[in-house]
Amino acid sequence: MTMMADTSLREYANAASQAAERISMSVLVPFYGDNPGGLVRALEDQAAGDVEIVLYDDGEPDRELNAALSLLLASLETPARLLTSTRNRGRSEGRNLLAEQARGDWLVFLDADMRPGGPAFLQTYRALAARGGFDAAYGGHATDWPSERELELHAALTRSCEEHGAEERNVTGPTAFCSSNILVRADVMKAVPFDTGFTGWGFEDVDWAVMAAREFTLVHVDNPAWHGGLQSPAALLAKFRAGAVNYRRLLDRHPELAGLPGARAARTLARIPGQAALRGVWSTITRSPVLPMKLRTTALKLWRASWTAEALS
Template sequence: MTAAAISISDRSCLSVLIPFYRDDPAPLVRALDAQVRETNASVEIVLCDDGSADPGLTRALEALQSEIATPLILVTKPVNEGRAAARNALARAANGSWVLFLDADMTLPAGFVANWLTEIGAGDFHAAFGGFEAEPPESREGRVHAAIAAASDIGAASDRGRRGATAFCTSNLLVRADVMPDVPFDEAFKGWGWEDVDWAVRAAQAGRLKHVDNPAGHRGWQSVEQLLARYRDAAANYALLLRKHPELAALPGAKAARTLRAVPGQGALRSVWQGLARNEGLPLRLRALALKLWRASWAAEVIGP
């Protein structure tokens, strides 16, 4: 791992941490820089390239360091190590007393950085999730994912608060920096899925978590084919989550998976659900339901009774 950094003379108040893999975070970096300059606060931006192996992108981001006013650190990994490892690397590279995790494809509403700085000033918590808002998909391929997110992942702080730590995501997550060494992301979670819930449940045992209304825009919608693959591959992570936190077996997703375990012919049923999810002539709600059943069926293969 290598790191290139502009010298930082004093400890920053906030480090904004952005992992990416073959995405260009430059638009988000520029948006952050513009908002930071409006606040005149001590903020740095830390990027982690999780093995993109794209020299052109690396050169462009290194050039961005001299273009913006906000200190920018670029951590480059030679191979892709996954979401948990990338976020741990970002936390280690950060200089701020608070860290804010964002996804590389997010957008920022006016006042986003200032709102988080106000929350930091209150200082009555250890971690906070600001939520996100669904931006319209840029192509038809992302419509189903956007519909799933709108139905289950997007909500006001009051709604998310009723779900507690299980409603936390790492996209738009503010954490006091001294929490991270004690509660790092578990790198046993490989690939995509559930490492954020595991982190939040453990963090809630160590400190105070809260939900706030300071959403960022989310637009990284996956195609149905990508979701089919991700949901299948994430089953092992879901099983790990339930082994670590048996109390989460009461959640609706775990209950659905246990119910499906008793239904014979899961392979044939998955073929049906896969076909329904791919059928662009069906209503989005039905396609989204088919994907959820597909996900629960794969989870049923690996979780206990």
């Protein structure tokens, strides 16, 4: 763990963390407004011995939540710390900061709205780390079907595009990595941090995996975490529009990724005169709860490809 000279950053460490002499694995959880309390409680049930939990509040948008989390960590027997930044650093810089401050030889990145996929989640990662033979692993994730109809589109999109087993993901390779459930050696993060040139949402994890795979061994395993944080169609439309800039950065940094489905779709749309005028149609279809789900997810993908085409032009 490095010393924190940055005056915009403060730390709370519970009694167990202050007393811990040896930490082998650090579970790192960045958040911005989301409450990671449920995840922390689930991890407490699985953590044992030399595992620590480190939370990072990026910009402290909710001071009451921050204070409540400090009280929660104080009640834990597991070593736990809360890092709080008074300025928003973003996804890449926040994760880099967590990696710098972690004390473990192995790091597990999880999102605040996740929960372990099973009672042996951490045990599985500890066993994998002990066995070795790799430098970073992505465990995959699963999604509960929501009770709110407005969130069904996001769940359907996630299940169709992201929920694949390790065998299939290993065929895809580094571009199937997501930062939401990664086990990685601490020295890998020192050598290959997340690129802070990616701002806002999207693709910093793919960029990181492609860069890391050039020097280290990356693998896919079946150790999923359940992912919450489903968003409304309106939120997805906004996110995918904004993410086009990051996709452009990804392709600029890695021209070999020009064959990715999203890049091919964007190039195809770019050849259609006036394709941008169709965005209103795709937006309407995406938002409509009465239309078939496959049609809605297709419209959302076309919306994303359209904005990507503009960013690539």
